[in-house]
Amino acid sequence: MSDEYEHKLEAKSDYTGDASSVSTPDIDAVPDAELPDQELYHSHSWWTTYVFSQDAKYIGIQYALTAIGTGLLGLVLSWLMRIQLAWPGLGWLEPSSYYQFVTMHGMIMVVYLLTALFLGGFGNLLIPLMCGARDMAFPYVNMLSYWAFVVAVVVLLASFFVPGGPTGAGWTLYPPQAITAGTPGYNGGIILMLISLILFVAGFTMGGLNYIITVLQLRARGMTLMRMPLTIWGIFTATVLAMFAFPALLVGCLMMTLDSLLGTSFFMPAMVSLGETLTHEGGSPILFQHLFWFFGHPEVYIVALPAFGIVSDLLSVHSRKTIFGYRMMVWAIVGIGALSFFVWAHHMYVSGMNPWFGFFFATTTLIIAVPTAIKVYNWILTLWRGNIVLSLPMLFSLGFIVTFLNGGLTGLFLGNVTVDVPLSDTYFVVAHFHMVMGIAPILVVFGAIYHWYPLVTGRMMNETLGKVHFWITFLGSYAIYFPMHYQGFVGVPRRYFEIYDSPYVDVSTLLLNKFITIAVLIVGAAQLLFLYNLFASARLGKKAEKNPWKANSLEWQTPQMPPEHGNWGKELPKVYRWPYDFSVPGAKEDYIPQTQPPSEIIGAKVEKT
Amino acid sequence: MSKKKSIFQLLTEKPWEQDQIEADNEHQGQTVNLTKQKLGLRTLMAASTVLFSLFVVAYSDRMLVHDWRNMPEPWLLWFNTGILVISSLVFHQTTKYAKKQLFDKTKNGLYFIGFLAYSFLIGQLIVWYQLMNTGYYATSNVANAFFYLFTTIHGLHIIGGIYFWGKTTSKFIKRTLKEEEINNLIDICAVYWHFLLAVWLVLFGLMLSS
Numbered sequence: 001m002s003d004e005y006e007h008k009l010e011a012k013s014d015y016t017g018d019a020s021s022v023s024t025p026d027i028d029a030v031p032d033a034e035l036p037d038q039e040l041y042h043s044h045s046w047w048t049t050y051v052f053s054q055d056a057k058y059i060g061i062q063y064a065l066t067a068i069g070t071g072l073l074g075l076v077l078s079w080l081m082r083i084q085l086a087w088p089g090l091g092w093l094e095p096s097s098y099y100q101f102v103t104m105h106g107m108i109m110v111v112y113l114l115t116a117l118f119l120g121g122f123g124n125l126l127i128p129l130m131c132g133a134r135d136m137a138f139p140y141v142n143m144l145s146y147w148a149f150v151v152a153v154v155v156l157l158a159s160f161f162v163p164g165g166p167t168g169a170g171w172t173l174y175p176p177q178a179i180t181a182g183t184p185g186y187n188g189g190i191i192l193m194l195i196s197l198i199l200f201v202a203g204f205t206m207g208g209l210n211y212i213i214t215v216l217q218l219r220a221r222g223m224t225l226m227r228m229p230l231t232i233w234g235i236f237t238a239t240v241l242a243m244f245a246f247p248a249l250l251v252g253c254l255m256m257t258l259d260s261l262l263g264t265s266f267f268m269p270a271m272v273s274l275g276e277t278l279t280h281e282g283g284s285p286i287l288f289q290h291l292f293w294f295f296g297h298p299e300v301y302i303v304a305l306p307a308f309g310i311v312s313d314l315l316s317v318h319s320r321k322t323i324f325g326y327r328m329m330v331w332a333i334v335g336i337g338a339l340s341f342f343v344w345a346h347h348m349y350v351s352g353m354n355p356w357f358g359f360f361f362a363t364t365t366l367i368i369a370v371p372t373a374i375k376v377y378n379w380i381l382t383l384w385r386g387n388i389v390l391s392l393p394m395l396f397s398l399g400f401i402v403t404f405l406n407g408g409l410t411g412l413f414l415g416n417v418t419v420d421v422p423l424s425d426t427y428f429v430v431a432h433f434h435m436v437m438g439i440a441p442i443l444v445v446f447g448a449i450y451h452w453y454p455l456v457t458g459r460m461m462n463e464t465l466g467k468v469h470f471w472i473t474f475l476g477s478y479a480i481y482f483p484m485h486y487q488g489f490v491g492v493p494r495r496y497f498e499i500y501d502s503p504y505v506d507v508s509t510l511l512l513n514k515f516i517t518i519a520v521l522i523v524g525a526a527q528l529l530f531l532y533n534l535f536a537s538a539r540l541g542k543k544a545e546k547n548p549w550k551a552n553s554l555e556w557q558t559p560q561m562p563p564e565h566g567n568w569g570k571e572l573p574k575v576y577r578w579p580y581d582f583s584v585p586g587a588k589e590d591y592i593p594q595t596q597p598p599s600e601i602i603g604a605k606v607e608k609t
Numbered sequence: 610m611s612k613k614k615s616i617f618q619l620l621t622e623k624p625w626e627q628d629q630i631e632a633d634n635e636h637q638g639q640t641v642n643l644t645k646q647k648l649g650l651r652t653l654m655a656a657s658t659v660l661f662s663l664f665v666v667a668y669s670d671r672m673l674v675h676d677w678r679n680m681p682e683p684w685l686l687w688f689n690t691g692i693l694v695i696s697s698l699v700f701h702q703t704t705k706y707a708k709k710q711l712f713d714k715t716k717n718g719l720y721f722i723g724f725l726a727y728s729f730l731i732g733q734l735i736v737w738y739q740l741m742n743t744g745y746y747a748t749s750n751v752a753n754a755f756f757y758l759f760t761t762i763h764g765l766h767i768i769g770g771i772y773f774w775g776k777t778t779s780k781f782i783k784r785t786l787k788e789e790e791i792n793n794l795i796d797i798c799a800v801y802w803h804f805l806l807a808v809w810l811v812l813f814g815l816m817l818s819s
Contacts, residue, residue: 030634132638137645205656213649219638226622227633243652247660251667254758262747264754266671282676282751287667294663330620576634578624 028597030574033221038134040566052147054139055565056210059146060124061456064117066146070153071113072531075524077105086517088498096184098497099168104156106171107193110299111200112156114441116149118306119204119242122448123211123235125456129555130232132220132573134566137213141206148203152196159185159192167193170495172296173252175267175288179260181274191260194253201246201253211239220554222575226330227594229553229579230323233330234309237337238302244341245298252291259283289351293344300437301340305333307444308375311397313579314447315379317551318394319386320590322580325378332371332378339368349417350424358417365415369408376405387583387590391549392466396447399474400440407436410485425495428488431481439477446473446530453534454548455555458562459541465533469526476523483512550591553579557595613642650797654804657766661808664762665815668755672819678750682817683739689732690813696725697806700799707781707795710788715795719778722802726771733760752819759812763805770801 043049053059081101084093093101124142128135136142159166168184169177177183178190185193215236219228228236255266259280267288268280316323323329345353345361379401388394410432414420423429446469453461492499492509499505499513547556559569573595581592587604619640623629641648671677703718737757747754777794780786786794 031637034637035639137649205653208656209649209652212652213645216640217638217643217645217648219640221638222634222636223638224622224624224633224636225619225640226624243656244659247656248663250660251663254762255667258747258754258758262754264747265676265751266667266754279748282671282674284671284674287670291663291667327621327623334620577630 028576028599030221033572037572038218040134041139042565052143054135054143056124056128056136056139056142057456057563057567059142060121060126062146063124063149064121066150066153067113067116067121070108070157071117072527073157074105074108074113075527077101077108079521079524081105082517082520084497085499086514088500093497095497096165096168099170099495100166100184100189102495103168103170103173103193104160104166108156109438110171110303111197112153114303114437114445115204115242115299117445118303118441119211119235119239120146120149120207122231122306122310122452123207123239125452126231126555127211127214127235128218129455129558129563129567130229130553131215131218132223132554132568132575133214133218134568134572136210137218138210142210145203145207145210148199148206152199152203155192155199156196159189159196162188162192164188172289172292173256174292175256175259175283175285176269176271176280179256179268180271180278187260191257194257194260197249197253198257201250204242204246208239208243211235212243220573220575223554223594226327227575227578229309230312230326230329230333231306231309231553233333234305234307234312237333238305241298241305241337241340242302245295245302247295248291249295252288252295256288286348286351286353289348290345293347294341296347297344298337298340301336303437303441305337307400307441308333310448311400311444312375312379312382313551313553314393314397314444314451315382316580316582317451317549318391318397319383319388320582321382321386322582323378324381324384325374326578326580328374329378332375335371336368339364339371343368346415346420349420355417362415362417366412369412369415372408376401376408391450392461392463392470393447393451393549395467395470395474396443396450399470400443400447403435403443403474403477404440407432407434407440411436423488425493426488427484427492427494430494431484431488434484435477435481439481443474446470449534451549452555453537453541454544454561456562457538457541458544459537459539460544460548461533461537461541465529469530469533472526472529473523476519476526479519480516480523483516487512547593550589551579552577552581552591552593554594557593644793646793646797647800650801654801657804657808660762661811664755664759665811668815668819671751671755674751676750677752679819680740680745680750680752680756680816683736685732685736685739686813689729689736690809692725692729692732693806693809696722696729697802699725700802704792704795704799707792716778716782719774719781719795723771723774723778726767726774730764730767733764736760756816759816763809763812766805766808770798770805773801774798 041054043053043055048054050058053062078101080093081098083090084098124136127133162185164185164187166185167173167178167189169186169190173190173193179186181187183190215228215232255264258264259266259268263279265280265283267285268278268283269285270281271278312323312329342364343361345357346365349358349361379397410428414423414429414432450461450466453459487509490506490509492505499509501507501510544561546561549556554573554575555563557573558564558567574597575594576597577592577594579594581587581604583590584592584601584604587601592601592604622633624633643651699718700722703715703722706714706718737760740753740756745753747757773794777791777798780794781791784791
């Protein structure tokens with residue numbers, strides 16, 4: 001690989017022994033810092049340290065815990081729904097509660113768990129550390145962002161306690177039904193949902209501003225864009241997407257709030273409800289669908305791109321190998337991000353749009369599979385001949401690749417209009433999107449938590465518990481979602497609250513429903529193991545050595561671990577290389593941290609990829 | 610600072626090659642040569658532009674339905690537009706004064722801008738009052754609803770601007786910041802003012818032309 005590659009350092013010395021004895025200070029020379037060091041906010045009281053903290057690391061943990069707490073509610077809701085589906089005879093849920101749980105489960109998982117966790121949680125924790133900054137660009141705004149998120153969550157949860165309960169319109173909130181009598185929570189719950197989303201968007205915009213500016217302007221010396229870890233590329237691109245996509249959600253929410261509260265007719269057509277003619281006239285429900293999916297499709301990638309980035313780093317570190325095709329990975333992230341704005345109407349094939357429109361969106365949808373496939377190939381090629389360590393992050397990353405591939409392949413089916421029309425609104429769709437943007441990113445979340453836990457707490461999580469957790473979660477997810485593909489093929493519709501023995505339903509469906517529900521209960525319960533591991537390890541876990549995974553990226557090179565306020569002690573780090581120099585021939589260790597100056601690794605020959 | 614590179618040049622760098630390594634080691638950690646406030650404002654303006662563009666798209670789409678009844682444009686709206694134009698011009702002049710370190714002129718300029726911004730908001734409220742008195746409620750036609758929505762969102766942006774104008778003005782008068790820092794703040798306020806003028810011209814033009 002490297003034979004045609006010329007290395008200037010070789011000319012200076014072919015010496016591969018103890019590097020510290022060779023003193024060549026000139027090759028370490030970097031120009032003096034031209035930019036002033038960042039001024040830091042120092043907290044003065046208990047409140048500003050632990051509650052209204054302005055330290056990005058702390059805000060990241062706050063974001064993550066709030067998101068995971070909300071996500072647990074989403075998990076419990078899925079249990080309740082599955083019990084109803086498996087044993088409809090029990091009369092476990094009212095139809096209205098079933099729809100409310102479907103809606104809340106969807107919205108919580110997509111927006112309040114995954115978006116908040118990846119961007120708010122991992123973004124805040126990792127961006128300053130991996131870029132070599134002391135903190136975010138605007139720490140105060142960052143703090144406001146978190147508290148806006150908290151208020152959004154509180155408003156969302158408050159909708160469980162208003163008369164009529166939360167909205168049952170499905171997470172897509174399509175008008176007119178979302179705000180028309182007959183839909184659960186049509187006059188109370190939906191308003192709180194819309195207000196909560198507006199607050200979330202406002203909070204996210206403040207956070208997103210921080211992520212973008214910090215990545216662009218506050219990196220360490222020597223950290224060029226193309227030396228950034230792919231994690232940062234993923235989070236950064238996802239943030240840019242979110243800044244452009246969330247306004248569409250905001251517009252939709254604002255206009256629907258007005259339709260509901262004031263009685264305007266942005267989205268509401270003239271209609272008769274319960275025998276009465278409503279005052280609305282001429283509104284366009286399809287307009288809302290376009291607005292919603294103009295947000296909704298990029299949202300898929302807002303969740304997926306950080307997962308792509310994180311998994312690339314996990315694979316590289318835990319297989320002790322350079323990421324394969326770094327530049328291609330960056331281009332794929334950026335390319336997927338750009339393309340994601342041109343595919344939204346593939347969610348609307350059955351909305352009665354012009355067939356040419358469907359043709360256009362089917363084409364763009366299939367084009368976006370190209371950069372995505374490149375990423376999958378590159379992950380596999382990264383593993384090729386690597387020194388694969390089956391640590392927990394590696395297990396979860398491998399699980400991610402398989403699951404994402406699986407979900408991606410069913411996406412190819414659904415991206416074609418003619419295939420989608422019969423499969424639309426069946427369990428095939430449910431299985432597809434849970435695989436691709438539910439299980440796959442969640443596996444990355446787990447891998448990332450096991451990987452960066454020592455950075456946050458200074459202790460390791462329990463390996464055995466983690467492995468049990470992995471195998472139950474991984475195999476259990478397949479037990480849940482593989483049968484759903486089949487159910488979709490035999491035509492079981494989604495969103496039906498009871499599917500009971502009748503001439504239209506195959507007996508296999510009934511049996512599978514019971515099987516899936518048992519799997520759901522087991523997988524859900526296995527998450528308790530994870531939670532126990534997460535909280536107990538903070539006290540009982542094995543003390544982590546510094547840089548326990550022998551990674552190169554900057555977050556592991558802080559003077560203290562866990563890093564202190566300001567991250568870097570007195571001197572900001574200087575970066576001499578990208579974070580993927582693993583198993584470099586001629587180097588003493590199998591990794592070369594980004595901060596290691598060239599004079600210490602004379603003779604090491606960096607491989608070309 | 611390193612010389613300017615296009616996004617394509619940045620994305621095609623090969624960070625593992627020796628020449629690139631040497632060039633990269635000189636990198637100062639900043640992508641564009643702008644203060645973080647300036648770049649932050651640009652990011653927000655980009656997001657805000659998307660927001661207003663989507664409103665425009667929704668407006669244009671909804672306009673085609675038969676129940677659309679155009680709304681009259683009160684003359685006061687022209688007056689308010691004039692206020693916004695003048696405040697933008699004054700702000701432009703004020704940034705020049707600030708650069709020449711003319712303290713009093715800058716201070717008066719900033720005060721006058723604040724006065725104009727408040728006048729604009731009050732003017733918009735009077736337009737609302739007039740329209741509602743003549744029966745143009747948000748519920749009576751969707752064209753009216755769009756008008757109230759546009760003016761509200763634009764007004765909220767102005768209120769946000771006033772908040773930062775207030776902070777900047779008080780910092781300027783207290784002279785707590787360094788020369789370039791305060792000029793940076795005044796500059797970004799001015800840019801935001803021009804941006805809101807442009808947004809208003811687009812929205813107003815859209816309502817006039819339909």
